Amino acid sequence: MNAANVDAMYQEIILDHYKNPHGAGLREPFEAEVHHVNPTCGDEITLRVHLDGGRVADVSYAAEGCSISQASASVMNELLVGKSVEEGLQTLTVFQELMQGRGQVEPDEDVLEDGIAFAGVAQFPARVKCALLAWMAWKDAVAQASAEEDS
Amino acid sequence: MNAANVDAMYQEIILDHYKNPHGAGLREPFEAEVHHVNPTCGDEITLRVHLDGGRVADVSYAAEGCSISQASASVMNELLVGKSVEEGLQTLTVFQELMQGRGQVEPDEDVLEDGIAFAGVAQFPARVKCALLAWMAWKDAVAQASAEEDS
């Protein structure tokens, strides 16, 4: 957690996503909207998913939070839109493993693309929740939207 | 609080009063009856006072407790019955000072008579409440009975 580690956390990629978030904003249509909060620090996200026959057609969001949580939402949008829900959930699992690995997990660039930049965050337990906020919101929203579709 | 001190607490006088309590039992008439409990150890006393024109005509009681609390009720009965309420309250003050003096107060035999035997108890903070239980009950009962008389 020294200066070097901070640089490992604040990768160029993360700061770029933070400054130019991908897919930010709330859009129509959507099947589910959720609001998630990180109670420790107050970071918040409102997130909508639009599914189209088992594919993630859109993930739109309004997020308020630190660079890590914002960049994570942006990277997630890039990764998930266009994928099948199933692939998306697999990606989430891989990302979650990376984040909860305390810096011991080697990131898989084929699956996570820009998401590998978060490897450094995994060394900061207090910030892992920031990186996962958007993903957990998406998981929740997808579950709701799928239940909707099925019924 | 060594063996010597225990002997100081369990004075012959105290054990005598314990074995042959003075004025024990609940009697009529009475103007007030109270029930006091030492919550720490469970010692209990039910106590009645009968006043007669500013004099303590009778103090009757049913007590359940250790040798100290029982002997104290017995000594108190001896000391108070026949005295004026005012004298009784003064005696109580003197006794209380002795008990709360942590063994530093010289007992006044003229006022306390057999009560001076409790000087040793004052060295045992946990037992002071035992020695005071009956006295506090009497104080309470007298207050109630006097209020009664006045009204």
Place this chain on the structure above:
Amino acid sequence: MAGHDVEAVRKDFPILTRTLAGDRPLVYLDSANTSQKPRQVVEAMERHYLEHNANVARAMHQLGAEASAAFEAGRDKVAQFIGAPRRDEVVFTKNASEALNLVARVLGDDGRVSAGDEVVVTTMEHHSNLVPWQLLTQRTGADLRWFDVTDEGRLDLDSHTLTERTKVVAVTWVSNMLGTINPVEEIVRRAHEVGALVVVDASQAVPQFPVDVAALGADFVAFTGHKMVGPTGIGVLWGRYDLLAELPPFLGGGEMIETVSMDSTTFAAPPHRFEAGTPPIAQSVGLGAAVDYLSRIGMDQVAAHEQRITAYALDVLRELPGVSIVGPKEPVDRGGAISFTVDGVHPHDVAQLLDSQGVAVRAGHHCAKPLHARFGVQSTTRASFYLYTTEAEIDALGAAIRHTQSYFGAR
């Protein structure tokens, strides 16, 4: 497995080498009241305060991360120690009493106990597992009922019948007065048959034998740090996660919220929902160290030692004329607390005389007044044992009782 080395254990407890007034060595037979603490536990807290102290959860700095990790490690250790399926089923409270009150309050607030319902306890309960239920039933208009005990001090499960009206059965696992170990599994079975929740007061159980809350099958289990070689100021409520997740909060404040506005508030998931304000941080570190200490010795060993010492003490006490044991006289389904009376000497006077010989026991109602009433005594003297208790100390107890008898008899 090697036997339990009491002498080695005693070296970890500096207080046991103390001498008291009259140069008498301390014979500490009051562990059911509170246990002594080994150096390891005290030093873990000292190190925490002097090297890693910070507030938890809220802090992002390095000290905060260290303190949070240490605090949550205490929770992990406790969860593992009691076989909790999930770490977030372990709620830290200030003591067992708060844990039990927490359950009683939120069941009422949630409407799970209301007018016409029945809450069932036993006459063997410590006040801390009785008064909260009295207050709950008074607040809600529910009825309080109880299982009675037999003359030998066993729970009489025929003395009350659970029905569909029964919403909660709250029972102690081990009586702190009688030493009786209750058939908690059987009670759980009967309670669940009628759909009642089971709250187990394990304050005297968790310190003394291996506990597996998952195997037990109860809904809530409460215990307290200071009786298991841990610090004061921390207790534990274990609860089934799905149940905790449905229940409303107990205390409101920092760290138990999800989001707050002036008008409305949503609450965090368990366990944090039930941990308002700054938690017992150093105490969790201490309790974690306590659990490590007990685990290193092995709870099987602790239990076996307690069985041995209790059997020995029952033998010694039974042979003393004029001494009557209140509670089971055989070392069967029985923990290491023995309450007794001495003919002609009030329990306080017994305790005082024993103390003058260096023998520390408790006298009084042991926070179990109804149980004393049941046995027709106002108070008793209680000797209780733990992993550091020796047979020599039991012999000292016997000798001190004889001294007491002659002291009061001779004068």
Place this chain on the structure above:
Amino acid sequence: MAGHDVEAVRKDFPILTRTLAGDRPLVYLDSANTSQKPRQVVEAMERHYLEHNANVARAMHQLGAEASAAFEAGRDKVAQFIGAPRRDEVVFTKNASEALNLVARVLGDDGRVSAGDEVVVTTMEHHSNLVPWQLLTQRTGADLRWFDVTDEGRLDLDSHTLTERTKVVAVTWVSNMLGTINPVEEIVRRAHEVGALVVVDASQAVPQFPVDVAALGADFVAFTGHKMVGPTGIGVLWGRYDLLAELPPFLGGGEMIETVSMDSTTFAAPPHRFEAGTPPIAQSVGLGAAVDYLSRIGMDQVAAHEQRITAYALDVLRELPGVSIVGPKEPVDRGGAISFTVDGVHPHDVAQLLDSQGVAVRAGHHCAKPLHARFGVQSTTRASFYLYTTEAEIDALGAAIRHTQSYFGAR
């Protein structure tokens, strides 16, 4: 009187000599979250555990007498420290949050707050002095109202009018976010005029300046041990004795009773009525040592030092371009917590970068979400000071903020 010797004080706090990752010395600016502990406090608890440990009140043996005396001495010291007219007005809780919840619960249970009544707080409250009142008003059907704050972060006493309907006014003495010191005496005057009770959250006050509860005139005052160089696991509720004596219990259990039967129970007098179960014994010893420590330095000195350091820090922060202080910018009626934002950098990122320089601050909503909403920010970064804080540490804060700005600006 000699001035406050910060360097001498720092020697008592071993943690302040720690170095963190990257060999950076610790700059601890998070004392409003929790204070560090001097050796004297930690050692007092250590000695207690290893030499005098026993349960209190219930035990008649010598260790029990020692432990009880030590525990009750903690109460005496706290009572004297805050100018309590009676020692039995000091109730020990687990933290300030429990103290505040205790009052809210028992006022509701007692029917002193019921449907149609009004409870008044402020938008400046810590969640621990807001959520308990939200829960109370929800349970009872009473209304929750509040005083707002001005743009400078001062309480706007004209924003709400107290009436006969107002039963309770609950207000923080010092805001943990803004640092504002509120005119509590004036609030007490207005509240008592309409017959309302006043509950003061003094969590940030008692650690920082001399407090005299008798002079203050409030009905209840709550604070917490860990913010005043004391241990975690202990808080204090001071209450007027006559009021405490009228109120029903909060938690039921051991030590808070007078007598118990299965059907009915009567309760002990204050403070014990409100202290169910084994109390925070070692923590009272620690808090007593903390109070001794602060008294030896002198609360006047502590307050003067805080004023000096806060003024210095306000100067440093005001001069940094792109840094905005949220709360009073002048060191007038102001405690030593300064919340601020840095243009273009999220508070968590600020805190993280400061931490990488060894500077420990807090970022987030500081358990004051409504107040952040009031100022249109989701979170802030907060630096807070105590008797061991030096001007060099404030300079380090300034330098670390500049580093943060260039780090995020340059990349």
